[in-house]
Amino acid sequence: MKRHSKKIKHKAKTTLNKIKTNIKETLFDTSDTPSISVQQLADFIQHHPDTKVIKKQMLGISYAFYSLETEGNHYYLETNKSKILQLDGHYQNKKMVSYRSYRDYYQLNTPIKMP
Numbered sequence: 837m838k839r840h841s842k843k844i845k846h847k848a849k850t851t852l853n854k855i856k857t858n859i860k861e862t863l864f865d866t867s868d869t870p871s872i873s874v875q876q877l878a879d880f881i882q883h884h885p886d887t888k889v890i891k892k893q894m895l896g897i898s899y900a901f902y903s904l905e906t907e908g909n910h911y912y913l914e915t916n917k918s919k920i921l922q923l924d925g926h927y928q929n930k931k932m933v934s935y936r937s938y939r940d941y942y943q944l945n946t947p948i949k950m951p
Contacts, residue, residue, distance in 0.1 A: 871947035873944060873946060874920065874935045874944045875920070875944040877911070877933065878913055878915070878920050881904050882913070886904060886906060887902050887903070887904040889901070889902050898917065900914070901914050902915070908927055909926070909927050910926045910927075911926075920935065
């Protein structure tokens with residue numbers, strides 16, 4: 837019974853997150869609010885010419901740590917191969933985005949409002 841209730845709770849949480857993402861996308865589209873997804877922001881950070889990269893091998897697993905400061909924005913990204921583990925973005929010391937791969941409520945395609 838406990839397992840069944842956990843399954844229902846997880847499904848409800850996932851459905852709610854999808855609804856929130858769809859609402860955000862619609863609001864940003866209709867109001868012409870500049871936005872970007874976590875995946876798009878990670879790609880931007882990885883390919884920006886001013887990005888500083890540190891690569892480390894820990895317990896046989898390769899990790900890459902990216903840091904970028906541009907136009908008043910500060911970005912920090914951690915990846916394992918091509919998987920985004922963590923992404924933080926700040927604008928004038930205010931948090932824009934905080935993505936962690938182990939959290940359920942931010943999806944990679946969720947639009948983020950950009951300043």
